[in-house]
Amino acid sequence: MNTVKKTVSLLFLLSIITLTASAQCKGLVKKNMARLAPFTHNGQLNSASLPEGGVVDFKLTCYTGLTYRLALAADPVLGKVSFRVLDEDNNEVYNSNDDNTTSWDFNVGSSQELTVEISVPLTDKSIRGCVALLVGFKQPKSVGGLRPM
Amino acid sequence: MKNHVGLLAQPEKTMVNKSIVILIIAVILTSCGSDTNKNEAAAIDTTSSSANSKELMKAQQILYTLPSPVEAAALMKLSGATFDLSTLNPTANVSKYTSNESKSLNLGVYGTDLVYANIFEQTQESADYFKCANTLATALGINNAFGENTFQRVKANMQNRDSLMAIIAEASLEADAYFKENERPAASALVAVGGWIEGLYIATTIANKTKNGEIIQRVAEQKNSINNLIGLVESFGSEKGLSPVLGDLKEIKLLFDALEVKKGTTSKPVGNDRTPTIGVSKHIEMTPEQLKAISEKVGSIRNKIIK
Numbered sequence: 001m002n003t004v005k006k007t008v009s010l011l012f013l014l015s016i017i018t019l020t021a022s023a024q025c026k027g028l029v030k031k032n033m034a035r036l037a038p039f040t041h042n043g044q045l046n047s048a049s050l051p052e053g054g055v056v057d058f059k060l061t062c063y064t065g066l067t068y069r070l071a072l073a074a075d076p077v078l079g080k081v082s083f084r085v086l087d088e089d090n091n092e093v094y095n096s097n098d099d100n101t102t103s104w105d106f107n108v109g110s111s112q113e114l115t116v117e118i119s120v121p122l123t124d125k126s127i128r129g130c131v132a133l134l135v136g137f138k139q140p141k142s143v144g145g146l147r148p149m
Numbered sequence: 150m151k152n153h154v155g156l157l158a159q160p161e162k163t164m165v166n167k168s169i170v171i172l173i174i175a176v177i178l179t180s181c182g183s184d185t186n187k188n189e190a191a192a193i194d195t196t197s198s199s200a201n202s203k204e205l206m207k208a209q210q211i212l213y214t215l216p217s218p219v220e221a222a223a224l225m226k227l228s229g230a231t232f233d234l235s236t237l238n239p240t241a242n243v244s245k246y247t248s249n250e251s252k253s254l255n256l257g258v259y260g261t262d263l264v265y266a267n268i269f270e271q272t273q274e275s276a277d278y279f280k281c282a283n284t285l286a287t288a289l290g291i292n293n294a295f296g297e298n299t300f301q302r303v304k305a306n307m308q309n310r311d312s313l314m315a316i317i318a319e320a321s322l323e324a325d326a327y328f329k330e331n332e333r334p335a336a337s338a339l340v341a342v343g344g345w346i347e348g349l350y351i352a353t354t355i356a357n358k359t360k361n362g363e364i365i366q367r368v369a370e371q372k373n374s375i376n377n378l379i380g381l382v383e384s385f386g387s388e389k390g391l392s393p394v395l396g397d398l399k400e401i402k403l404l405f406d407a408l409e410v411k412k413g414t415t416s417k418p419v420g421n422d423r424t425p426t427i428g429v430s431k432h433i434e435m436t437p438e439q440l441k442a443i444s445e446k447v448g449s450i451r452n453k454i455i456k
Contacts, residue, residue: 061215093427106427135214
């Protein structure tokens with residue numbers, strides 16, 4: 001009986017954590033949306049709750065003809081979160097540690113799947129926070145660019 | 150050190166102690182997920198039985214991001230497509246959808262139709278399709294996404310295509326977030342599937358009518374997306390409504406798998422420093438017969454969704 005009580009309590013606690021984490025992630029995305037300008041946001045909540053040392057891979061299909069912007073947003077408690085981009089042959093084509101920025105614009109030579117790997121640094125403290133990848137795109141001006149409001 | 154050794158799903162690992170199981174549940178439950186998303190594989194170090202809880206939290210998640218309807222419509226316009234109302238789901242169909250699964254799938258369908266109407270500057274149709282999205286979103290309990298406030302903003306910006314597109318993207322984010330906050334991520338996946346199928350249906354229909362090589366190539370490029378879409382749906386296991394959808398997607402995948410990919414060299418980033426061009430150089434070949442087979446399969450699945 002005691003075990004059942006403990007399990008129910010644990011699940012209740014976890015569900016509260018889940019809801020809180022999800023709401024925090026949406027808030028983080030909305031707060032950072034302006035960083036995509038003048039690109040159009042893809043309308044998706046690409047986020048994860050990570051602990052110290054945590055890693056998440058986002059699989060992302062990009063199309064030739066559009067220019068993309070990736071913007072990394074992270075809960076400050078996580079410290080210096082970084083991201084790198086791998087092409088479909090797993091070659092690293094970008095690493096945010098190289099230029100110390102949290103956003104990157106690029107085109108693709110041909111349409112393909114990229115992997116964006118976000119890493120939280122290891123620390124001695126036990127921490128958890130939200131990381132989000134904001135994806136924006138824009139068309140060439142010749143066919144009418146899309147501007148955010 | 151980020152360790153990724155065995156997969157959690159392996160049956161031989163069922164004897165791990167309770168604390169490890171609890172930690173794994175915590176990792177899975179507290180992941181926000183992306184549109185897309187949830188853990189496909191949470192790989193952890195199981196080689197060291199003395200690993201403390203901090204080590205075990207170093208799980209790697211894989212999340213899937215799909216091309217948004219806004220992106221797909223922009224690509225179609227870029228490729229020279231023109232607007233054809235007859236390819237979209239008739240607005241009168243909106244009252245047919247009674248189950249949560251059909252409402253979610255068709256919220257995706259109407260969302261894509263709304264974006265197409267807007268990007269091709271069809272003001273009245275944009276308003277009509279917004280109302281359909283609003284009807285289904287409200288029925289699913291999402292009041293913030295396509296609700297009255299958003300509708301007023303849409304009306305005020307009806308002549309401003311760019312602003313309208315930004316409002317639609319914002320509404321999509323709200324809908325996506327709503328499903329995740331309310332522990333209905335499978336509904337989010339169904340919306341994504343409905344939107345993707347509708348986008349592919351529109352593209353194949355236009356490709357068949359126009360024989361435009363660039364549009365045909367855009368259809369072929371969906372070979373890149375189908376794996377992500379299946380990965381997304383599979384990540385939710387046997388949740389209600391997903392099994393038939395998964396079967397349909399796998400049938401489409403078989404046809405895309407047959408397309409030949411001609412790969413060039415892997416590129417280092419090139420171009421100016423501000424906007425480099427990256428990635429592997431490749432071209433996906435699709436014969437007229439393959440286009441026909443994909444079009445028929447997608448058309449039949451799409452008709453099943455909207456009926």
